Amino acid sequence: MAKGDLETVGADAPAGGYVQLLTPDGDRVERVTGPDGTEYSVDFTDAEYRTLYRDLVTVRRLDAEATALQRQGELGIWASLLGQEAAQVGAGRAMRPQDMAFPTYREHGVLYTRGIDPIMPFGLFRGVNQGGWDPQEYKFNQYTIVIGAQTLHATGYAMGITMDGKTGSADGEAVIAFFGDGATSQGDVNEAFVWSGVYHAPIVFFCQNNQYAISEPLERQTRIPLYRRSSGFGFPGVRVDGNDVLATFAVTRAALDNARQGQGPTLIEAYTYRMGAHTSSDDPTRYRIASEVESWKVKDPISRLKAFLEKQQVGDAAFFAEVDEQAKAEAIALRERVLELQDPDPVTMFDHVYPHGSPEVDAQREAFQRYQATFEGSAH
Template sequence: MSDPRTPETLHDPEFGPDLAEVFGPAQRDGGPELVQLLTPEGERVHHPEFDLDFGAEELRGLLRDMVLTRRIDTEATALQRHGELGIWAQLLGQEAAQIGAGRATRPQDFVFPTYREHGVAWCRGLDPLRLLGLFRGVDHGDWDPAEFNFNLYTIVIGAQTLHATGYAMGMQRDGVVGTGDPDRDAAVLAHFGDGASSQGDVNEAFIFAASYNAPVVFFCQNNQWAISEPIERQSRIPLYQRALGFGFPGIRVDGNDVLATYAVTRAALQRAREGQGPTFVEAYTYRMGAHTTTDDPTRYRLSDDVEHWKLKDPIARLEVYLKRNGLADDDWFADLAAEADALGHTLREGCKALPDPQALAMFDHVYAEEPPELTRQREAYADYLAGFETAGGAA
């Protein structure tokens, strides 16, 4: 039998109907339902429902966010290769999906990320150096979620969607949904991937969100691969269509188009803030790099696919649009490149300077009020560590 990770299995009867018909060429490019405002060639197009006007400064800001987010990813990958990080979850190729969604949020909204939302973290004002501490293994994520309305990274696949739904239900009960006050009404943005959409937690979150009309936007970055499993093995319909089975709308957007992603996510969040319930947004994109730095994607996907998606690069298409329309000059691009270089330097030096944690710090923040049993464990471990100091002194 053919390797189930190869395109040949699209025609293998063991896997049911001919999935090549379900995921034909048009569908693999997103299909006719794909919401798009900027083509891969950098041409501005319009959409009857989600069209927006973007000013020059706003467009430059979106490009800057994507360029700097890519630099964060590049530097972190290099740091891992040099042994400075234990692992890194790459986002190469997904910058538009993350920046578009992140910039669509308001300060009072709350975001629940996976472990890959480095661009969204950037949009929420989080210093990227604080992300590196987690992947270096010196902390578990040292930021206060309440300070940035950005939850800690979630490693358990799909678990954050349940957290997000519960938080959104709490917003309803706090009276910050559907009041008509734009500075008060809030919503939740829950990120996950196409692989997570197959998890029970995600489907349970859909059920609760639909049942309670929770103000949550489920934002799925469909990057085509759940580690080594292609999307064809996970669903026989486009992912966004699953939402209809749970009773709320689903939308597929070009995840490599930052303008369309911003417009669709903004509309979905506003719908949630007004009390109209959940929305499923499928950002159709592609993971250009590895799942993490421990992964080798050449073992399970074709180089032709990667080359095909390189032509859809989210940064290149907006850069072309800005240059073609005279919205950014050479000096502006030179300044952006210098800013990216400075950010890279800061990350390299800052990562190496991150302090190692104290051994007893593992007992901190376990409980709001430390119980006696934990106190005894702390004291016993402190005595254990002290024994090494005594032995070293005697030697």
């Protein structure tokens, strides 16, 4: 066992171990001590356990609806979170209201657990707007398509709140930046590590290692487990079972608390698996073997929590059925609202080029309006 490794928890842990508080069979591990002595555990009420279950089921159901909408021609593209629900719900629920999130384009589960209307990113995927919203209003930055770019934005933001004096107490602010295993090979992410390490920025780097960067497997990204990358940048790293919502919650909460109290950054590697395609334009059967996918099915984040709730008699058949019904109702409502998202007037594309307009853009807008007027049909 290498220095800094966790004692392997569960038969399914990768070499080096990870923090796991709920086994794939739904058995609780009371507490796990990390390599630096941090103790990870959770103490949820029955109602909180049920909320986590509801979150997981709902975000999966909404995601399935979005996938169907893409196949039906109603979305241009969709990036499914299937398989990564626990990592996202655990991280999202660990955040406090004052914490700021910097997502990729796949963080639908984090978005949902922040209490944000799930319709918000659909304008982007339907191609009817640019995916713009007020990051400060939601404490949730815009979906970032450029791989890893948001880690630098997050680092800058984290350095900023330090300068504003908003960290250094138990109620301070913290920042969490989401990215995937592929992004760890990006220059931006490594630069973000350097700056955060050197400036002791109040940030949590939350890497969802879903094993594939589109088609590139993890072994083409790294020779060492990703969570150990941080040691070279001078801050701690920890690996958590990303299919275990309890462990993900515990580890993220501890890392965010460290950040808000001025203890600097942490890298979290949430070890998980993308059960579906990278996006709706991708066909994973061309680069993954079926038996590998099968082997991850038994680690499903929802079935293990369900098994736990059943064993603890926290949830019964009526509860599970009610959650499914409620998730389905939310999905159908979401579908109907997505179908109502109208195409924008093409001329509005000139509206957000400069905050106060410009003569050059105004001239282009007028020329474009004249051109549009030469066509038959509706106003635009």
